[in-house]
Amino acid sequence: MITEATKERFAREVAKYPADQKQSAVMACLSIVQQEQGWVSAESEAVIAEFLGMAEIAVHEVTTFYNMYNQRPVGKFKLNVCTNLPCQLRDGYKALHHLESRLGIKMGETTPDGMFTLQQSECLGACADSPVMLVNDRCMCSFMSNEKLDELIDGLRAAEGKA
Numbered sequence: 001m002i003t004e005a006t007k008e009r010f011a012r013e014v015a016k017y018p019a020d021q022k023q024s025a026v027m028a029c030l031s032i033v034q035q036e037q038g039w040v041s042a043e044s045e046a047v048i049a050e051f052l053g054m055a056e057i058a059v060h061e062v063t064t065f066y067n068m069y070n071q072r073p074v075g076k077f078k079l080n081v082c083t084n085l086p087c088q089l090r091d092g093y094k095a096l097h098h099l100e101s102r103l104g105i106k107m108g109e110t111t112p113d114g115m116f117t118l119q120q121s122e123c124l125g126a127c128a129d130s131p132v133m134l135v136n137d138r139c140m141c142s143f144m145s146n147e148k149l150d151e152l153i154d155g156l157r158a159a160e161g162k163a
Helices: 004-014 019-037 042-052 056-065 085-089 092-103 146-159
Strands: 077-082 116-121 133-135 139-141
Touching: 004 019, 004 042, 019 042, 019 056, 042 056, 077 092, 085 092, 092 116, 092 146
Parallel strands: 077 116
Antiparallel strands: 077 133, 133 139
C-alpha cells in the first residue's frame, strides 16, 4: 500500500511547512498517493492522517471536497467536462452527452477497457473557452466541439495503441 519511499515523499512535503503546521501538506500527500496508485483509498487516507497527526475524517473531508482526488479506481484517462452555467450555455452538456454516446458510458462511469472515466466538473475557470474539459486533472482542452472531442478520443486511443 504506502511504501517507505512514499512516506519519504510525504516527509519532503511536510518539510516545506513549520513543524506545528505539517497538516498543511495534506493535499500534497493526497496527490502523491494518487500519482502512485491512481486513486485515494480509505486505507491511504488513514496512513496520511497518521503521518500528519490529523483525524482520518479531516483527511477524508479534503479528499471528498476536491474532485481532483479519485475516491475509486478510474480509467487511464479521466475526462472532466465542465457543466457549470457558463459552459452549459455554450454546449457543455452537449459535449458531455456526446462523450457518453461516443464512449458508451454514462457520466461517472469507466469504459470496460479501463481507458476512460467520464465526469462532470464544476467551473474550470475558462468560461470564455467553453465548452471546456480537463484531462487527467492536468490538461485543459478548450472549445470542445464534437469534432474536437472525437479527435481527442481517437488520439488518446492511438497513443495507447488501442485505435
